[in-house]
Amino acid sequence: MLVRDFIEDSLYNPHYGYFPKQATIFSNSDTMVDFSQIRNGNQFQELVAERYAGYGMDKAGPGRQIFHTPTELFRPYYGQAIAQCLVSEYLLKYFPYEDFNVYEIGAGNGTLATDILSFIQERYPEVYDRTHYTIIEISQSLVKQQLKRLQEHSCAKVVHKSVFRWDVREPAPCFMVAMEVVDNFAHDIVRYNMKTLEPFQTYVCIDNSGDFSLDYTKITDPLISSFLSLRHNLSHPLPLPTILQRFPRLRQLYGNMPFVSNLSPPEYVPTRLLSLLYTLRSQFPLHRLLLTDFSSLPDAVPGYNAPVVQTRFQNTMVACSSILVKQGFFDIFFPTDFERLRDMYENVLSQPPSFVGNASHTLPLPPPRPTPLWHSVSPLALGSEFFSSTPGNRRSPLDGTLSSSGLPVGQRRSGVFSHEEFMQTYADLDRTRLGNGENPLLDYYKNVKFLF
Structure with a gap:
Protein backbone atom coordinates (compact mmCIF):
# COMPACT_ATOMS: atom_id res chain seq x y z
CA MET A 1 0.00 0.00 0.00
CA LEU A 2 1.02 3.63 -0.37
CA VAL A 3 2.93 5.03 2.60
CA ARG A 4 0.01 7.26 3.62
CA ASP A 5 -2.31 4.24 3.66
CA PHE A 6 0.18 2.32 5.81
CA ILE A 7 0.44 5.23 8.27
CA GLU A 8 -3.35 5.67 8.43
CA ASP A 9 -3.79 1.95 9.00
CA SER A 10 -1.20 2.03 11.79
CA LEU A 11 -2.78 5.02 13.52
CA TYR A 12 -6.52 4.67 12.90
CA ASN A 13 -7.45 1.06 12.13
CA PRO A 14 -10.47 0.46 14.43
CA HIS A 15 -9.28 -3.05 15.37
CA TYR A 16 -5.60 -2.46 16.18
CA GLY A 17 -4.77 1.20 15.41
CA TYR A 18 -2.71 3.34 17.75
CA PHE A 19 -5.44 5.83 18.58
CA PRO A 20 -8.46 3.48 18.89
CA LYS A 21 -6.59 0.83 20.93
CA GLN A 22 -3.41 2.19 22.51
CA ALA A 23 -3.38 5.97 22.99
CA THR A 24 -4.54 7.65 26.18
CA ILE A 25 -4.86 11.42 26.40
CA PHE A 26 -3.42 12.84 29.61
CA SER A 27 -6.37 14.42 31.43
CA ASN A 28 -6.12 17.28 33.89
CA SER A 29 -9.85 17.82 34.25
CA ASP A 30 -10.51 16.51 37.75
CA THR A 31 -8.77 19.32 39.62
CA MET A 32 -7.83 22.75 38.26
CA VAL A 33 -4.24 23.88 38.75
CA ASP A 34 -3.74 27.08 40.76
CA PHE A 35 -0.65 28.32 38.95
CA SER A 36 -0.09 31.17 41.41
CA GLN A 37 0.57 28.60 44.15
CA ILE A 38 3.36 26.89 42.15
CA ARG A 39 6.80 28.29 42.98
CA ASN A 40 8.60 27.82 39.67
CA GLY A 41 8.87 25.80 36.49
CA ASN A 42 10.61 22.88 38.19
CA GLN A 43 7.73 22.43 40.62
CA PHE A 44 5.26 22.62 37.75
CA GLN A 45 7.12 19.82 35.93
CA GLU A 46 7.09 17.75 39.12
CA LEU A 47 3.33 18.24 39.38
CA VAL A 48 2.85 17.05 35.79
CA ALA A 49 5.09 14.04 36.46
CA GLU A 50 3.02 13.11 39.51
CA ARG A 51 -0.16 13.14 37.46
CA TYR A 52 1.49 10.97 34.81
CA ALA A 53 2.50 8.54 37.54
CA GLY A 54 -1.15 8.29 38.51
CA TYR A 55 -1.73 6.21 35.37
CA GLY A 56 0.35 3.39 36.86
CA MET A 57 3.55 1.59 35.89
CA ASP A 58 3.96 -0.13 32.55
CA LYS A 59 3.90 -3.89 32.29
CA ALA A 60 6.18 -5.93 30.04
CA GLY A 61 6.25 -4.83 26.41
CA PRO A 62 4.97 -1.54 25.03
CA GLY A 63 3.28 0.41 27.80
CA ARG A 64 0.23 2.62 27.88
CA GLN A 65 0.69 5.30 25.25
CA ILE A 66 0.00 8.52 27.17
CA PHE A 67 0.43 11.95 25.61
CA HIS A 68 -0.54 15.41 26.74
CA THR A 69 -1.80 18.51 24.97
CA PRO A 70 -1.72 22.18 26.00
CA THR A 71 -5.51 22.01 26.30
CA GLU A 72 -5.21 19.58 29.20
CA LEU A 73 -2.00 20.94 30.66
CA PHE A 74 -3.27 24.52 30.96
CA ARG A 75 -6.94 23.88 31.48
CA PRO A 76 -9.15 25.92 31.29
CA TYR A 77 -7.03 28.93 30.31
CA TYR A 78 -5.74 27.52 27.02
CA GLY A 79 -9.28 26.78 25.86
CA GLN A 80 -10.39 30.23 26.98
CA ALA A 81 -7.69 31.80 24.81
CA ILE A 82 -8.96 29.86 21.80
CA ALA A 83 -12.53 30.93 22.62
CA GLN A 84 -11.49 34.58 22.91
CA CYS A 85 -9.85 34.41 19.50
CA LEU A 86 -12.91 32.92 17.83
CA VAL A 87 -15.43 35.17 19.56
CA SER A 88 -13.42 38.31 18.78
CA GLU A 89 -13.41 37.44 15.10
CA TYR A 90 -17.12 36.56 15.16
CA LEU A 91 -18.14 39.81 16.88
CA LEU A 92 -16.00 41.81 14.49
CA LYS A 93 -17.27 40.29 11.25
CA TYR A 94 -20.55 38.41 11.66
CA PHE A 95 -22.53 39.34 14.76
CA PRO A 96 -25.53 39.84 14.72
CA TYR A 97 -26.10 38.86 11.08
CA GLU A 98 -24.93 35.23 11.33
CA ASP A 99 -24.95 32.45 13.90
CA PHE A 100 -21.69 31.43 15.55
CA ASN A 101 -20.87 28.12 13.79
CA VAL A 102 -17.80 26.23 15.00
CA TYR A 103 -16.46 22.90 13.72
CA GLU A 104 -13.68 21.12 15.59
CA ILE A 105 -11.70 18.35 13.90
CA GLY A 106 -10.54 15.60 16.25
CA ALA A 107 -11.60 16.88 19.67
CA GLY A 108 -9.76 14.37 21.88
CA ASN A 109 -11.48 14.05 25.26
CA GLY A 110 -13.76 16.98 24.44
CA THR A 111 -11.95 19.20 26.94
CA LEU A 112 -11.28 22.05 24.52
CA ALA A 113 -14.89 22.15 23.33
CA THR A 114 -16.12 22.17 26.94
CA ASP A 115 -13.78 24.99 27.94
CA ILE A 116 -14.68 27.05 24.86
CA LEU A 117 -18.43 26.69 25.36
CA SER A 118 -18.30 27.30 29.12
CA PHE A 119 -16.26 30.46 28.57
CA ILE A 120 -18.67 31.79 25.94
CA GLN A 121 -21.68 30.89 28.07
CA GLU A 122 -20.27 32.87 31.00
CA ARG A 123 -18.65 35.84 29.24
CA TYR A 124 -20.69 36.22 26.03
CA PRO A 125 -24.23 34.89 26.66
CA GLU A 126 -25.58 36.73 23.61
CA VAL A 127 -23.07 34.81 21.47
CA TYR A 128 -23.73 31.51 23.26
CA ASP A 129 -27.41 31.79 22.33
CA ARG A 130 -26.38 31.73 18.66
CA THR A 131 -23.66 29.09 18.96
CA HIS A 132 -23.63 25.78 17.07
CA TYR A 133 -20.60 23.60 17.90
CA THR A 134 -19.93 20.47 15.83
CA ILE A 135 -17.16 17.97 16.51
CA ILE A 136 -15.95 15.78 13.64
CA GLU A 137 -14.41 12.71 15.29
CA ILE A 138 -13.07 9.51 13.73
CA SER A 139 -12.68 7.53 16.98
CA GLN A 140 -15.76 5.79 18.36
CA SER A 141 -14.34 5.63 21.90
CA LEU A 142 -13.58 9.36 21.90
CA VAL A 143 -17.07 10.11 20.57
CA LYS A 144 -18.53 8.56 23.74
CA GLN A 145 -16.23 10.61 25.97
CA GLN A 146 -17.05 13.81 24.11
CA LEU A 147 -20.80 13.27 24.30
CA LYS A 148 -20.56 12.64 28.04
CA ARG A 149 -18.45 15.73 28.65
CA LEU A 150 -20.62 18.01 26.50
CA GLN A 151 -24.02 16.91 27.76
CA GLU A 152 -24.51 20.25 29.54
CA HIS A 153 -24.22 22.15 26.26
CA SER A 154 -27.22 21.47 24.04
CA CYS A 155 -25.66 23.55 21.25
CA ALA A 156 -22.92 20.92 20.76
CA LYS A 157 -23.09 17.75 18.73
CA VAL A 158 -20.59 15.06 17.76
CA VAL A 159 -20.44 13.44 14.33
CA HIS A 160 -18.61 10.11 14.14
CA LYS A 161 -16.90 10.51 10.79
CA SER A 162 -13.54 11.13 9.16
CA VAL A 163 -13.16 14.72 8.01
CA PHE A 164 -11.86 13.34 4.70
CA ARG A 165 -15.28 11.76 4.12
CA TRP A 166 -17.29 14.82 5.10
CA ASP A 167 -20.04 15.36 2.51
CA VAL A 168 -22.38 17.94 4.09
CA ARG A 169 -21.89 21.42 2.70
CA GLU A 170 -21.98 24.32 5.17
CA PRO A 171 -23.09 27.45 3.27
CA ALA A 172 -22.89 29.81 6.25
CA PRO A 173 -19.77 31.49 7.67
CA CYS A 174 -18.07 29.20 10.16
CA PHE A 175 -14.86 28.57 12.05
CA MET A 176 -12.79 25.40 11.59
CA VAL A 177 -10.68 24.45 14.60
CA ALA A 178 -7.84 21.92 14.23
CA MET A 179 -5.78 21.71 17.42
CA GLU A 180 -2.86 19.26 17.50
CA VAL A 181 -4.50 17.20 14.76
CA VAL A 182 -2.59 17.59 11.49
CA ASP A 183 0.65 16.19 12.95
CA ASN A 184 -1.01 12.76 12.72
CA PHE A 185 -2.21 13.30 9.16
CA ALA A 186 -0.61 10.67 6.94
CA HIS A 187 2.14 11.65 4.50
CA PRO A 270 1.65 16.18 3.32
CA THR A 271 -0.88 14.63 0.97
CA ARG A 272 -3.60 14.18 3.62
CA LEU A 273 -3.18 17.80 4.64
CA LEU A 274 -3.86 18.71 1.02
CA SER A 275 -6.99 16.52 1.18
CA LEU A 276 -8.16 18.62 4.13
CA LEU A 277 -7.69 21.82 2.13
CA TYR A 278 -9.79 20.39 -0.70
CA THR A 279 -12.50 19.42 1.80
CA LEU A 280 -12.51 22.89 3.36
CA ARG A 281 -12.76 24.48 -0.04
CA SER A 282 -15.63 22.35 -1.27
CA GLN A 283 -17.70 21.81 1.90
CA PHE A 284 -16.94 24.92 4.00
CA PRO A 285 -16.51 27.74 1.45
CA LEU A 286 -17.00 30.56 4.00
CA HIS A 287 -14.87 29.13 6.81
CA ARG A 288 -12.06 30.68 8.84
CA LEU A 289 -9.35 28.20 9.83
CA LEU A 290 -7.65 28.12 13.22
CA LEU A 291 -4.94 25.47 13.18
CA THR A 292 -2.02 24.78 15.50
CA ASP A 293 0.61 22.06 15.65
CA PHE A 294 4.32 21.30 15.73
CA SER A 295 6.52 23.32 13.37
CA SER A 296 9.64 21.24 14.13
CA LEU A 297 10.42 17.97 15.93
CA PRO A 298 13.55 16.38 17.43
CA ASP A 299 14.52 12.71 16.97
CA ALA A 300 12.81 12.35 13.60
CA VAL A 301 13.51 9.44 11.26
CA PRO A 302 15.86 10.18 8.31
CA GLY A 303 14.42 12.27 5.50
CA TYR A 304 13.06 15.70 4.64
CA ASN A 305 9.99 16.73 6.70
CA ALA A 306 10.27 13.33 8.38
CA PRO A 307 8.13 12.18 11.31
CA VAL A 308 8.94 11.10 14.82
CA VAL A 309 8.09 7.44 15.41
CA GLN A 310 7.96 6.55 19.08
CA THR A 311 6.42 4.27 21.67
CA ARG A 312 6.32 4.17 25.46
CA PHE A 313 8.38 1.30 26.87
CA GLN A 314 8.89 0.75 30.62
CA ASN A 315 7.60 4.27 31.37
CA THR A 316 10.00 5.91 28.90
CA MET A 317 9.30 7.26 25.41
CA VAL A 318 11.58 5.54 22.89
CA ALA A 319 12.16 7.05 19.44
CA CYS A 320 12.59 4.76 16.41
CA SER A 321 14.60 5.18 13.22
CA SER A 322 12.00 3.91 10.72
CA ILE A 323 8.30 4.15 9.95
CA LEU A 324 8.23 0.40 9.25
CA VAL A 325 7.07 -0.61 12.72
CA LYS A 326 4.36 -2.88 14.07
CA GLN A 327 0.99 -1.26 13.42
CA GLY A 328 -0.83 0.15 16.41
CA PHE A 329 1.98 0.31 18.97
CA PHE A 330 3.78 3.41 17.70
CA ASP A 331 2.81 7.04 17.38
CA ILE A 332 3.80 8.56 14.01
CA PHE A 333 3.60 12.34 13.95
CA PHE A 334 4.96 15.00 11.60
CA PRO A 335 6.11 18.61 11.75
CA THR A 336 4.26 21.18 9.62
CA ASP A 337 5.96 23.86 7.54
CA PHE A 338 3.47 26.61 8.38
CA GLU A 339 4.69 29.10 5.81
CA ARG A 340 4.30 26.55 3.02
CA LEU A 341 0.96 25.43 4.45
CA ARG A 342 -0.27 29.03 4.36
CA ASP A 343 0.74 29.31 0.70
CA MET A 344 -0.98 26.03 -0.16
CA TYR A 345 -4.09 26.97 1.81
CA GLU A 346 -4.48 30.36 0.18
CA ASN A 347 -3.79 29.04 -3.31
CA VAL A 348 -6.40 26.26 -3.03
CA LEU A 349 -9.05 28.52 -1.51
CA SER A 350 -8.40 31.56 -3.68
CA GLN A 351 -9.41 29.82 -6.89
CA PRO A 352 -12.65 31.19 -8.38
CA PRO A 353 -15.78 29.01 -8.02
CA SER A 354 -15.46 27.70 -11.57
CA PHE A 355 -12.00 26.27 -10.86
CA VAL A 356 -11.56 22.58 -11.65
CA GLY A 357 -8.49 20.95 -10.17
CA ASN A 358 -7.07 17.48 -10.63
CA ALA A 359 -9.54 15.00 -12.06
CA SER A 360 -9.91 13.31 -8.69
CA HIS A 361 -10.62 16.63 -6.97
CA THR A 362 -13.12 18.27 -9.28
CA LEU A 363 -15.01 20.86 -7.28
CA PRO A 364 -18.37 21.86 -8.80
CA LEU A 365 -19.18 24.62 -6.34
CA PRO A 366 -22.38 26.66 -6.37
CA PRO A 367 -22.09 30.45 -6.02
CA PRO A 368 -20.90 31.58 -2.56
CA ARG A 369 -23.57 32.49 -0.04
CA PRO A 370 -23.78 36.29 0.33
CA THR A 371 -23.41 37.93 3.74
CA PRO A 372 -24.37 41.45 4.84
CA LEU A 373 -20.71 42.42 5.14
CA TRP A 374 -19.66 41.69 1.59
CA HIS A 375 -20.57 45.03 0.13
CA SER A 376 -20.12 47.25 3.20
CA VAL A 377 -16.53 48.19 2.31
CA SER A 378 -14.61 47.78 -0.91
CA PRO A 379 -11.57 45.61 -0.19
CA LEU A 380 -9.38 48.07 -2.06
CA ALA A 381 -10.37 50.82 0.38
CA LEU A 382 -8.43 49.07 3.15
CA GLY A 383 -5.11 50.16 1.69
CA SER A 384 -2.30 48.45 -0.18
CA GLU A 385 -0.84 46.93 2.99
CA PHE A 386 -3.98 44.82 3.51
CA PHE A 387 -2.91 42.46 0.74
CA SER A 388 0.22 40.35 0.57
CA SER A 389 2.56 40.41 -2.39
CA THR A 390 3.70 36.83 -1.83
CA PRO A 391 3.70 34.23 -3.18
CA GLY A 392 4.58 35.85 -6.47
CA ASN A 393 2.03 34.05 -8.60
CA ARG A 394 -0.99 35.16 -6.55
CA ARG A 395 -3.48 37.16 -8.57
CA SER A 396 -3.75 40.79 -7.59
CA PRO A 397 -7.07 41.72 -5.95
CA LEU A 398 -9.84 42.77 -8.30
CA ASP A 399 -12.71 44.75 -6.85
CA GLY A 400 -15.86 42.67 -7.19
CA THR A 401 -14.09 39.44 -8.17
CA LEU A 402 -14.72 36.78 -5.54
CA SER A 403 -13.01 33.46 -4.94
CA SER A 404 -14.78 30.27 -3.94
CA SER A 405 -14.51 31.41 -0.32
CA GLY A 406 -16.34 34.66 -0.97
CA LEU A 407 -13.25 36.78 -0.34
CA PRO A 408 -11.76 39.02 -3.04
CA VAL A 409 -9.29 37.14 -5.21
CA GLY A 410 -5.77 37.70 -3.86
CA GLN A 411 -6.76 38.63 -0.32
CA ARG A 412 -4.64 37.06 2.40
CA ARG A 413 -6.77 34.80 4.55
CA SER A 414 -4.35 33.83 7.29
CA GLY A 415 -1.19 34.64 9.15
CA VAL A 416 1.36 32.44 10.90
CA PHE A 417 2.09 33.08 14.57
CA SER A 418 4.31 31.45 17.17
CA HIS A 419 2.62 29.85 20.16
CA GLU A 420 3.90 32.65 22.37
CA GLU A 421 2.63 35.40 20.04
CA PHE A 422 -0.83 33.86 19.88
CA MET A 423 -1.11 33.43 23.64
CA GLN A 424 0.13 36.95 24.32
CA THR A 425 -2.71 38.21 22.12
CA TYR A 426 -5.63 36.15 23.44
CA ALA A 427 -4.77 34.47 26.77
CA ASP A 428 -5.28 35.81 30.29
CA LEU A 429 -1.62 35.45 31.23
CA ASP A 430 -2.13 36.43 34.85
CA ARG A 431 -3.96 33.14 35.42
CA THR A 432 -0.98 30.97 34.34
CA ARG A 433 1.85 32.97 35.95
CA LEU A 434 3.88 31.08 38.57
CA GLY A 435 5.06 32.42 41.92
CA ASN A 436 8.47 33.48 40.60
CA GLY A 437 7.00 35.24 37.53
CA GLU A 438 7.57 32.41 35.02
CA ASN A 439 4.70 31.62 32.70
CA PRO A 440 4.72 28.07 31.31
CA LEU A 441 1.89 28.92 28.91
CA LEU A 442 4.41 31.13 27.11
CA ASP A 443 7.61 29.23 27.87
CA TYR A 444 6.41 25.81 26.71
CA TYR A 445 5.73 24.74 23.11
CA LYS A 446 8.47 26.76 21.42
CA ASN A 447 8.20 24.37 18.46
CA VAL A 448 4.47 25.06 17.93
CA LYS A 449 2.87 27.60 15.60
CA PHE A 450 -0.62 28.81 14.76
CA LEU A 451 -2.28 29.47 11.40
CA PHE A 452 -5.18 31.90 11.64
Missing part, protein backbone atom coordinates in the same frame (compact mmCIF):
# COMPACT_ATOMS: atom_id res chain seq x y z
CA ASP A 188 3.52 9.99 1.39
CA ILE A 189 7.18 9.42 0.58
CA VAL A 190 8.54 10.84 -2.66
CA ARG A 191 12.09 10.27 -3.90
CA TYR A 192 13.74 11.76 -6.98
CA ASN A 193 15.97 10.25 -9.64
CA MET A 194 19.29 12.00 -9.03
CA LYS A 195 20.05 12.20 -12.76
CA THR A 196 16.67 13.27 -14.18
CA LEU A 197 14.84 14.65 -11.08
CA GLU A 198 11.87 12.45 -11.96
CA PRO A 199 9.76 11.85 -8.81
CA PHE A 200 8.81 8.38 -7.61
CA GLN A 201 6.04 7.40 -5.21
CA THR A 202 6.60 4.82 -2.47
CA TYR A 203 4.78 1.65 -1.46
CA VAL A 204 5.12 -0.35 1.74
CA CYS A 205 5.37 -4.06 0.96
CA ILE A 206 5.27 -7.08 3.27
CA ASP A 207 6.78 -10.48 2.48
CA ASN A 208 5.71 -13.98 3.53
CA SER A 209 7.77 -13.78 6.73
CA GLY A 210 6.10 -10.52 7.79
CA ASP A 211 9.02 -8.19 7.07
CA PHE A 212 8.37 -4.71 5.64
CA SER A 213 10.19 -3.10 2.74
CA LEU A 214 9.76 -0.06 0.47
CA ASP A 215 9.21 -0.12 -3.27
CA TYR A 216 9.33 2.84 -5.68
CA THR A 217 7.29 3.41 -8.84
CA LYS A 218 6.53 6.29 -11.16
CA ILE A 219 3.88 8.73 -9.94
CA THR A 220 0.38 7.43 -10.62
CA ASP A 221 -1.48 8.48 -7.47
CA PRO A 222 -3.72 11.52 -8.19
CA LEU A 223 -3.25 13.07 -4.74
CA ILE A 224 0.55 12.93 -4.92
CA SER A 225 0.36 14.39 -8.42
CA SER A 226 -1.86 17.20 -7.15
CA PHE A 227 0.58 18.04 -4.39
CA LEU A 228 3.59 18.10 -6.72
CA SER A 229 1.71 20.27 -9.19
CA LEU A 230 0.65 22.70 -6.47
CA ARG A 231 4.18 22.92 -5.13
CA HIS A 232 5.47 23.70 -8.62
CA ASN A 233 2.85 26.44 -9.05
CA LEU A 234 3.88 27.97 -5.71
CA SER A 235 7.59 27.81 -6.64
CA HIS A 236 8.45 25.89 -3.50
CA PRO A 237 11.91 24.35 -4.03
CA LEU A 238 12.62 20.64 -4.12
CA PRO A 239 14.44 19.19 -1.10
CA LEU A 240 17.67 18.85 -3.07
CA PRO A 241 20.84 20.93 -3.22
CA THR A 242 20.26 23.93 -5.49
CA ILE A 243 23.46 23.32 -7.43
CA LEU A 244 22.31 19.82 -8.41
CA GLN A 245 18.93 21.14 -9.53
CA ARG A 246 20.47 23.86 -11.72
CA PHE A 247 23.22 21.84 -13.43
CA PRO A 248 22.23 18.51 -15.05
CA ARG A 249 25.87 17.68 -15.76
CA LEU A 250 26.69 17.78 -12.09
CA ARG A 251 23.77 15.45 -11.41
CA GLN A 252 25.17 13.01 -13.96
CA LEU A 253 28.59 13.13 -12.32
CA TYR A 254 27.07 12.72 -8.88
CA GLY A 255 24.93 9.78 -10.02
CA ASN A 256 27.96 8.00 -11.48
CA MET A 257 29.90 8.10 -8.23
CA PRO A 258 30.40 4.67 -6.56
CA PHE A 259 28.10 3.70 -3.68
CA VAL A 260 25.78 6.67 -4.34
CA SER A 261 22.05 5.94 -4.44
CA ASN A 262 20.28 6.68 -7.68
CA LEU A 263 17.39 8.14 -5.67
CA SER A 264 17.37 11.18 -3.39
CA PRO A 265 16.76 10.88 0.36
CA PRO A 266 13.05 10.39 1.17
CA GLU A 267 10.77 13.42 1.29
CA TYR A 268 7.57 13.13 3.32
CA VAL A 269 4.89 15.13 1.50
